[in-house]
Amino acid sequence: MSYINPVKRAYLALENWFNISFGNDWNPLYHLGTLAFFFFWVIFVSGLYLFIFFDTSLSGAYASVEYMTHEQWYAAGVMRSLHRYASDAVVLTIILHMFREFSLDRYRGFRWFSWITGVPNLWFVVTLGITGYWLVWDELALFVAIKSSQLMDALPFLPASMSRNFLESQINDRFFTLMGFLHLLGQPVFLAFALWIHVKRLSDVSIIAPRGLAIGSFVALLVLSLLAPAVSHEAADLAKTPAVLNIDWFYLNIYPLLDNWSSGEVWVLTIGITVFLMLMPWLPPKKTGPAAEVHLQECNGCEQCAMDCPFDAISVQARTDGARWEHEVVVLEHLCAACGICVGSCHSSNPFRHAREKLVTGIDMPQQPINDIREHVTAAIDSLEGENKIIIFGCDNAIDFAGLKSSNIAVVSYFCAGMIPPTMIEYALKLGADGVFITGCRTGDCYYRHGNRWFDERFAGSRQPILRKRADRRRIHIFRAAETDCKKLRKELAYFEDSLAKLKREAANTGEADHA
Amino acid sequence: MHKFLKIVLQIFNYSLFMGVVWYFSLYPAYHQLDENQAMITFTLGHVGKHVQECRRMTQEELLKLAPNMRKPMDCTRERSPITMELQMDGKVIYNKTAPPLGLFKDQGIDIYQNIKVPAGKHHLLVWINDDIKVKGPTYRLEQDISLKPEQHMIIEFNSSAGKFIIK
Numbered sequence: 001m002s003y004i005n006p007v008k009r010a011y012l013a014l015e016n017w018f019n020i021s022f023g024n025d026w027n028p029l030y031h032l033g034t035l036a037f038f039f040f041w042v043i044f045v046s047g048l049y050l051f052i053f054f055d056t057s058l059s060g061a062y063a064s065v066e067y068m069t070h071e072q073w074y075a076a077g078v079m080r081s082l083h084r085y086a087s088d089a090v091v092l093t094i095i096l097h098m099f100r101e102f103s104l105d106r107y108r109g110f111r112w113f114s115w116i117t118g119v120p121n122l123w124f125v126v127t128l129g130i131t132g133y134w135l136v137w138d139e140l141a142l143f144v145a146i147k148s149s150q151l152m153d154a155l156p157f158l159p160a161s162m163s164r165n166f167l168e169s170q171i172n173d174r175f176f177t178l179m180g181f182l183h184l185l186g187q188p189v190f191l192a193f194a195l196w197i198h199v200k201r202l203s204d205v206s207i208i209a210p211r212g213l214a215i216g217s218f219v220a221l222l223v224l225s226l227l228a229p230a231v232s233h234e235a236a237d238l239a240k241t242p243a244v245l246n247i248d249w250f251y252l253n254i255y256p257l258l259d260n261w262s263s264g265e266v267w268v269l270t271i272g273i274t275v276f277l278m279l280m281p282w283l284p285p286k287k288t289g290p291a292a293e294v295h296l297q298e299c300n301g302c303e304q305c306a307m308d309c310p311f312d313a314i315s316v317q318a319r320t321d322g323a324r325w326e327h328e329v330v331v332l333e334h335l336c337a338a339c340g341i342c343v344g345s346c347h348s349s350n351p352f353r354h355a356r357e358k359l360v361t362g363i364d365m366p367q368q369p370i371n372d373i374r375e376h377v378t379a380a381i382d383s384l385e386g387e388n389k390i391i392i393f394g395c396d397n398a399i400d401f402a403g404l405k406s407s408n409i410a411v412v413s414y415f416c417a418g419m420i421p422p423t424m425i426e427y428a429l430k431l432g433a434d435g436v437f438i439t440g441c442r443t444g445d446c447y448y449r450h451g452n453r454w455f456d457e458r459f460a461g462s463r464q465p466i467l468r469k470r471a472d473r474r475r476i477h478i479f480r481a482a483e484t485d486c487k488k489l490r491k492e493l494a495y496f497e498d499s500l501a502k503l504k505r506e507a508a509n510t511g512e513a514d515h516a
Numbered sequence: 517m518h519k520f521l522k523i524v525l526q527i528f529n530y531s532l533f534m535g536v537v538w539y540f541s542l543y544p545a546y547h548q549l550d551e552n553q554a555m556i557t558f559t560l561g562h563v564g565k566h567v568q569e570c571r572r573m574t575q576e577e578l579l580k581l582a583p584n585m586r587k588p589m590d591c592t593r594e595r596s597p598i599t600m601e602l603q604m605d606g607k608v609i610y611n612k613t614a615p616p617l618g619l620f621k622d623q624g625i626d627i628y629q630n631i632k633v634p635a636g637k638h639h640l641l642v643w644i645n646d647d648i649k650v651k652g653p654t655y656r657l658e659q660d661i662s663l664k665p666e667q668h669m670i671i672e673f674n675s676s677a678g679k680f681i682i683k
């Protein structure tokens with residue numbers, strides 16, 4: 001087994017724990033980004049309701065929030081709690097989202113863009129929460145207002161002191177209205193834009209959480225809201241400094257630092273962390289393989305590869321080579337993750353074609369062309385001995401399969417399960433393999449996002465190019481597991497060998513019976 | 517695994533997640549002040565005096581200038597730094613000298629400083645010096661004060677009134 005670092009191990013253990021109860025389809029760790037979106041929806045809808053009753057003036061804000069919390073506890077009060085707890089859940093979800101991308105090494109190489117465009121979202125979310133706490137205008141709000149102003153005062157480009165605003169009730173009032181505007185409109189618009197950029201380079205991003213997870217999370221939020229409704233501190237009073245404040249650590253964590261640190265030092269820390277996060281994809285950098293190449297003479301412009309590309313790296317344009325087809329595809333090299341999924345999508349990757357010549361496909365990976373794969377498969381099957389000849393088509397990013405090679409087992413590696421042309425499976429069976437064993441990333445968590453999904457759809461016949469019906473499904477086995485699941489892999493392979501042997505015996509028996 | 521057990525485990529996981537959400541949305545409580553403490557905020561927004569006295573221009577000098585530049589007083593732009601100090605019961609609890617801001621050192625400064633102090637009766641002395649040509653305080657106030665626990669007392673040097681105001 002290859003080395004797996006402790007952070008990744010810890011993450012995989014956590015993921016495994018969730019798989020036990022949620023199953024792979026609803027494992028929340030596979031849907032953290034989407035879950036964050038789900039919580040934003042809850043925040044948005046509850047926020048709209050709160051807005052109806054909220055008084056945006058400094059003098060009326062606190063009373064209006066009190067009214068919602070106590071007199072209308074059954075509606076606005078619940079909405080307030082949903083608004084609060086969904087906001088906290090967003091931060092926790094984002095922290096887990098970052099931990100996941102980091103521990104699975106999905107933040108470097110071609111993923112640098114997703115990572116660094118995630119960072120501003122952290123700022124937008126946290127500052128949105130800060131202005132939210134400001135609007136309640138209770139003791140906590142006053143604390144947040146004063147401490148935020150002290151932080152702002154340390155910035156060189158602000159001409160006048162913000163902290164001293166609180167001494168002038170008129171200015172304070174106008175400032176409060178500005179916060180209301182920021183929280184209700186300005187910041188959400190920025191956040192929505194930043195989120196759009198964040199997922200812009202990915203295809204098929206879902207911002208609607210799977211139903212089961214959405215219902216479960218909502219019920220959990222609702223139960224929490226009923227059990228521990230969000231309440232305010234006492235009304236803001238400039239003549240009082242409350243000794244104890246129940247601060248929301250998801251949003252207000254930097255403020256207590258100001259007790260011992262200067263505003264400048266707090267800025268250095270927060271900006272330092274931000275810069276560090278932004279630089280992480282290059283500490284150290286990770287190389288992405290050469291981009292896919294289009295071979296126009298074999299491309300009929302069917303666009304399947306463009307539809308399947310998980311990173312929107314293939315675009316379609318009018319034909320340039322005078323061929324009779326309408327379209328051709330172009331690889332946008334700077335976006336290509338070199339996953340090879342497009343090779344699996346291309347009808348021309350069929351190894352039965354050009355049996356005596358070099359196999360050229362419409363779109364190919366220069367570092368592992370389809371022709372090399374065909375030669376490799378052919379030679380590997382040729383070299384197999386014994387009763388149950390098995391060829392493993394292994395995904396490079398999943399469990400380590402190299403050690404499984406033996407006299408009756410050969411291995412061929414692919415960048416992703418989605419890179420395997422279905423016809424290659426038929427080809428292996430036709431060439432004499434008794435079974436094809438295909439490994440992949442954990443169900444629901446393909447390293448290249450959609451490889452497993454496309455594979456399954458091709459297998460089921462609902463996505464082109466399909467695995468034809470005539471391919472004997474009993475001789476094809478799919479195994480998906482975490483890198484730590486080596487024992488399971490061996491067990492599964494042994495089980496597959498047994499079932500192939502059984503198939504052979506059955507075939508022999510029916511053959512004898514037919515003979516008789 | 518049995519479906520029922522799965523649901524129980526799911527409920528456990530949701531509860532754990534929401535438990536963390538709830539806990540850190542309120543706890544651990546932040547102790548801004550110790551028991552029996554109060555807060556004093558010392559604040560001012562003030563421009564120091566000119567570092568050099570302004571000088572009345574002579575008639576001759578004025579005539580040499582272009583008509584639109586003829587101002588009777590010749591002043592350098594630089595302002596004095598401001599030194600401020602707060603003493604409570606004879607002990608210095610805050611002391612700072614802030615240089616004037618701006619490229620030409622011609623702007624005022626803003627201070628908003630929180631100081632935690634024990635509640636109770638105290639003798640307060642506060643002074644500032646906004647003129648480096650003068651030794652010692654240019655403005656000062658001495659007063660007995662009484663602070664309740666959690667009280668927030670603002671001691672402001674009001675620039676336009678030229679005096680300290682305690683709120």
Ligand code: HEM
Nearest residue numbers: 033034036037094098101106107114115118119121122205
């Ligand atoms: C407001 C907060 C955020 C939301 C709602 C969010 C949402 C999402 C979504 C929906 C995806 C696409 C997942 C997929 O379909 O495969 C994604 C991907 C990603 N996010 Fe975030 N994200 C947020 C913040 C962050 C932050 C703070 C970081 C890191 C600093 C980050 C790093 C990433 C990375 C590296 C990916 C790429 C995943 C891939 O290529 O498979 N995100 N995010």
